[in-house]
Amino acid sequence: MTSPADLSLVGREFSPEEAQFNDLIAEDSRIEPRDWMPDAYRKTLIRQISQHAHSEIIGMQPESNWISRAPSLKRKAILIAKVQDEAGHGLYLYSAAQTLGISREEMTDQLLEGKAKYSSIFNYTTPTWADMGSIGWLVDGAAIANQVPLCRASYGPYGRAMVRICKEESFHQRQGFEILLELMQGTEEQRRMAQESVNRWYWPALMMFGPPDDESPNSTQSMAWKIKRFSNDELRQRFVGMLVPQAEVLGVTLPDPNLKWNEEKQAYDMSEIDWDEFHEVIAGRGPANAERMRRRREAHENGAWVREAAAAYARKQAA
């Protein structure tokens, strides 16, 4: 008999539904919206998918800050396409979460009331154009490392949404890398702008993988359910392994004097992450938490009359 995917079931008999759920998970099949699933599995997915959707939506803000000032028309077009993709990702993810029995309005309210989280990376600000490069290269790079395994997540609608999202994120990462490459091959001022931006974003990007494995409370169950496939620390290591050669190509220095390949451990040694900073930003005391929420509420409130008009018009047409 396979061990139960739902860890609360360890050591007791399964119902037929529970057995079927366990079997689907064990054989790496997808769970679909109409399949039975444990409540906790459903709740975990709703929390994770909606947080991801909210992150896409809030994540539009630090980049949209530079749409009006993009320094060439080509860059302006690429940046608009990227921010627009993020809105699209938010839309697919809200749709995936809706298959679990929650409405988009409920999720939006949870965000606006501060009850739902979004990735704390988007509470950092973008003072220079080079931050468009760092967000693409480091933040989207970390997102890809986190998200590619999610393409195999056991819940079908989520896994399928992630396949599409990951393809677009790859493009985003490439454009970020190109922005930095162009800057590093430019004037001294541009090179300084790029390096300072990498210094700003490197550590927050590493924090995106979440707390170290021994302090990550939800990970074990999520891995048993095959929502999550690799631990936070494993993913962080992989990501750093990807960055090191790319940083060499760019000619930027990763801001960690202790970063070194350890042959014996087959992993990178690195400095301790400043988890106090991470917890401060999560607690709402990051550089732009208040501004991000204010702007989202403002857009929502300013748009209320438009949404009401569309709903009223649709009702009249249906009547």
Added chain:
Amino acid sequence: MSDEHDIDPHGEVSVDRIRLADEYAGESARHGAVASTDVAEYAMRLGDDALVLAQHLGDWISRAPELEEDVALGNIALDLIGHARSLLHYAGTDTGRSEDDLAYFRDEPDFRNAWLFEQPNGDFAHTIARGLVASVYLVELYAALTESTDLTLAAIAAKSAKEVDYHRDHAIQWTVRLAGGTEESRRRMIVGIGDTWPYVEELFRDDELVERLAAQGVAVLPSSLRAGFDAMIADVFAEAKLELPTGRHAYIAAGGGRQGKHTEHLGPLLAEMQVLARAHPGASW
């Protein structure tokens, strides 16, 4: 699920959404066609219209009434930047300037857009009213310009015509929806139309340049587009139960954008758009 296993988590990436190589519609990119001074001036008028409107629309992204509109307005902005790039690239061939030289290193009196395009976003109804006028005009313009004897302009027009057709659908649907939605949305739509209408007239004004170019079959006489514009607007307004502005709103703005005279809205828009490029003259991005 083998397809997902093939995605390399180490960030091997491909660029399939936009080719990063410059994409210009039109013959000038393929055959190195060079615009005459007259044609360059004409292309600059059209390119500036598209650029200035795109710059305004970009401000909606992350602030739209719903996510679907962040996507839709972003799409329209993106199309317009594409048109602007093709047109300004061609305009620049006359004087050896690039699209970015023209976009970022000209001052306000050198911009040739009509006043409509520089009017502020206002609320969503104002943006829709401005978008309605712009797109109905541009559909007429590009349809006619596909027949231009200038092959570059004809090719740019053919590509742009399909895109502005979508912009027009978007504007018409929202005009009808806002006019027929709630009392509040109808009131706002009427205000938006009233505030936009003074800028209609300038779009259809002929001058010596377009008369010279139209005589050669290169340009479209703006005045020749008015009947098509009026007919389409009449249809939309009939469906939306709206009326053309009268009284105070029948006011016609002086215009003069084609000669470099602008309203007070253009300067701040350009200052913001150009600030970074101008701080690093000669830099590549």
